[in-house]
């Protein structure tokens with residue numbers, strides 16, 4: 582199936598794996614964005630020929646403009662946070678995939694939804710910081726909100742049977758426990774930033790990797806799940822699953838449980 586997407590945060594961990602998916606399926610890329618990774622953007626432009634590219638860092642914008650000057654078929658460049666918003670709003674892509682890191686992604690998520698685009702959301706910070714704004718905008722504009730975070734994609738996949746989904750009672754949100762699972766205070770004192778950046782199962786951007794080592798990420802994901810699936814926090818149980826094979830599970834009124842399993846590879850939830 583041919584799709585046209587705009588990919589925000591294309592130079593990051595989710596961004597580059599999303600481009601792997603585009604390459605695999607022959608999806609067309611309408612727009613790309615990054616903060617400052619000019620060299621990666623140049624390589625992505627050469628391969629995917631987007632029509633628009635937004636760069637939020639002004640100095641990086643100037644470097645990319647200079648590098649593309651005079652090239653035929655070069656994309657139109659958009660600058661700063663306004664440029665990112667402009668790209669998120671543009672018609673041309675059916676789906677906007679938001680893989681920006683941090684609260685900088687919220688504005689782009691809201692703009693994409695308000696412009697009538699389906700939103701594939703990796704940027705969990707959009708829901709953590711503005712869950713009420715995002716979910717209200719989704720309802721008002723009648724668009725699809727597709728979770729990309731692996732656990733939330735797993736829950737979403739488990740709820741595809743509309744009949745049982747209505748009787749959802751509980752979410753079992755899995756956690757690997759990260760690199761420091763089971764360690765006591767004395768052992769933890771010896772750990773460094775480099776140790777925290779070595780996740781046992783996933784290869785991810787720096788912020789989420791550190792958040793996984795401290796377990797902060799699971800707190801953010803609980804908030805993300807509550808907004809996405811409309812359950813109160815006390816109906817979301819965090820379960821440690823060290824191997825990251827069970828990506829999450831749901832429990833229904835009859836106490837049956839459905840789980841989604843797979844190898845830890847973000848290209849699976851991105852494709853879904």
Ligand code: NDP
Pocket residue numbers: 589590591592593594595596614615616617618619637665680681682683685703704705706729730731783784785786787788789847
């Ligand atoms: P990365 O740090 O690897 O990539 C972040 C992307 O956002 C890069 O393209 C970066 O550009 C861009 N960016 C950084 N700062 C800004 C800014 N101020 N304004 C606009 N764009 C900016 O992050 P990840 O790919 O790991 O994570 C992206 C999102 O997905 C996060 O919200 C994370 O929680 C979520 N997520 C990630 C998973 C993973 O496996 N990595 C799994 C589940 C969720 P540049 O390269 O120029 O800095």
Ligand code: MG
Pocket residue numbers: 730731732733802
């Ligand atoms: Mg996750």
